[in-house]
Amino acid sequence: MNVQVGPDQLLARDDGVAKGEVLLDIRNVSLSFGGVKAITDISFNVLKGEIRAIIGPNGAGKTSMLNVINGFYTPQLGTIVFRGKQRRSMKPHEAVGQGIARTFQNVALFKGMSTLDNIMAGRSVMMKRNIGWQMLWHGPALAEEIEHRRAVEEIIDFLEIQHIRRTPVGKLPYGLQKRVELGRALAMEPSLLLLDEPMAGMNLEEKEDMSRFILDVNQQRGTTIALIEHDMGVVMDLSDRVVVLDYGKKIADDVPDIVKADQNVIDAYLGVPH
């Protein structure tokens, strides 16, 4: 009678890549819009199970980089190898199918829908029954719905948002909306989670909470995370490795302690007299 579901069932999907091996490899990628070069010849990789940060001053090309990774932009040059498969162009929904989920700099939720429904929406890519079955709401479709609902409840429990389960997200404070958005991304059980400024506009307490959740997602579920963030303190504490972009070029790529001491990085952030 007791539904005993533990966090152990919440692992990231098996993607055939062992922990510590290369999950995503960016090779010599360049992207330009007309004459504007957003990204120039950038290479770095993301290892399975790590938290990888992409940082840089405004306009450095960070969000463009995320958009390249999840297939929203197609780079003119270079290749991307994800889970051992090479690709140049990919549609965002194909990226989702391959196990890449993301959150956005500006929250992009369905404002009129409840927290529960928003996270449930994240499961829709996994629903096997077609819309006809789902409208019938019977038999296999019902069983499938119950199974997905359980997964969603685990995420709600994980993110401690039980009290807003039925609240329309438009009514929620910003910090909680960010959490719901993370929940929706988690619902896809991604093998790579892209977070675009997960702490933008948050107060200290909300940032601490969010850091905790990101670490827990990484540790508990084994999800590989690539994140963009402006708050240096947060980045240096959270991430295993940091890649630094400036004017679309890579200027550093190492563990936080070394990146922090790198003269190029300091110059890029503080500015140097030209």
Place this chain on the structure above:
Amino acid sequence: MAVTADAGTTLDTFPKYLVYNAKRFADRPAMRHKDYGIWQSWSWKEQLDEVRAFAIGLKGIGLARGDKIAVIGSNRPRLYWTFAAAQALGAVPVPIYADSVAEEMAYVLDHAEARFAVVEDQEQVDKLLSIAEKIPALEHIIYDEPRGLRDYDHERLHDYASLREAGLAALSASSDAAADWERWVAEGRGEDLGIMLYTSGTTGRPKGVMLSNDNLVKSALHGNSFDNLGPDETTIAYLPLAWVGDHVFSYSQSYTAGFCVSCPESADTVTENRREIAPTYFFAPPRVFEGLLTSIMVRMEDAGRTKKWLFDHFLDHARKVGEPILNGEKVGLWDRFKYALGDFLVYGPLKNRMGMSRLRVGYTAGEAIGPELFRFYRSIGLNVKQLYGQTEACVYITAQPDGKIRADTVGLPSPGVEVKIADSGEVLYRSDGVFMGYYKNEEATRATKTPDGWVHTGDAGFFDAEGHLKIIDRAKDVGKLQSGALFAPKYIENALKFFPDIKEVVAFGDEREFCAVFVNIDLESVGNWAERNNIAYASYQELAGHPEVYRTVAEHVEEANRRLAAEPLMAASQIRRFLVLHKELDADDGELTRTQKVRRSFIAERYGELIEALYDGSQEKYVETEMTFEDGRKGKVRATVRIADAKVFDAPAETVREAAE
């Protein structure tokens, strides 16, 4: 269900009750917990299995008879099971407030010499690890929620689930384990130390109150029979585990009466979960009742006109006849019919909204509840009552029996409790629930508990004509008038403060000839009245000095005096003179604490001239007072404050009642 809570069998420990309940209530629910959006439940049989498995697991890592085991976290089944599992082994649970900071915990854990700690999650584990050096006695930490703890050093850290599994494995491996368990339970005695609860203590360090199994079992049984609590009750556990009230209501009474306790999904969902469960037995401090009412009133402000009219109309009716109906008094047929209609249209939905549609017994305690608030709940048919209790008494000292409810008393002595009033006015009691002593603090024990078992409450009170206890003030604040009569400032202040026009009152009288007060009017309420009566005013000061305002306040003082006169002990402290203060008492000026409590001694110093004027018979007094404006600037207010005489009443013949049994 044929078996009732009180089937003639009285056991002396809670693990024995658990075994007994697994037999008599078998498949009836013992505990519920909302998890993953669903109410999970455990029957008494399953609860026994859980407790037994965990006890065997605890034994496996060395928990022995007499060991102290700290319990830290929110209301969750596993933490409640820890109480029973530890007690089954003869160990002593020491619940600690989960929101305490690490340093406070360090003191309690160190003082209690806890060897084990069962905690809710990573947050608590981190706290304990951060103070590890200060608590050398602590050997093992067991956590319920494994999230985030995977990479911790597990030498001294254990997952609750793994100990439970170990217990289950031992049980299935051989029948010895079950036999051992039965032996441990049988070894428990009523006079054994059952639990240690640390009192928060407003002054000095927390003290560890030692309660025996007998204390708790007997108090719980008395409480059960007083309110007819049986296995059909249902209640929601949401108050801190370390608080004696929760321990008695959610553990002791559940085990002895056999009712089901529900744990909310999280601290933020209590209101919603309460609505789902609809408890029949419920406890809340006054602020919870107040918060509930406020949220409803705010929503009603936005309601449509018809709804608002219905709401107001039927609540008016409830105010008139609701309480008499609840108390079983005689009420006319038409009024009853109208009340029933109101119940269908207004009170019912209202109770449902608050999660109280099935409420049979509700208690409020902890501090004085405003009479208006109290009457509101009673008038819509909720049996809300007051009780007065202490950790040292296993809660019950006095409680209001059904049908004998007053807004201003805390009721009659509870069954099995003797209460008397010392010459100093302090309330003393003696009962089966009286604690064994403070842990490692003989001195404090001697100061609180007399050799023949009477306990000093530290509160001053008296019995009214019907034998109901009234608590008037902290004993140390109570003084004497020159005539030798009792003077309790807070009681007098409260008598006036319940008028909406009056915001704050400061009473003087200790070592004085008579009682006199400063009054602060409520600017919102009095300002509203002034507007309606075309009285122009430019400032608080001007309004406060207005003759009409003095007249209104004089009426209130007269009314308060009339009430005081009716009480033999208080009659001497009727208010003879009063003045309306020319400025509002303010925390910025140090006159109030940040929690809006009057700082009497500070005010006495600051307004010394005015106090003298109260007693030297002058009719007015010119004063200059420094004050701080909202933007932080300082300035002076000058005023001529008028001092008025108040009407006093003859006291009835002096009859001080003896303590009721």
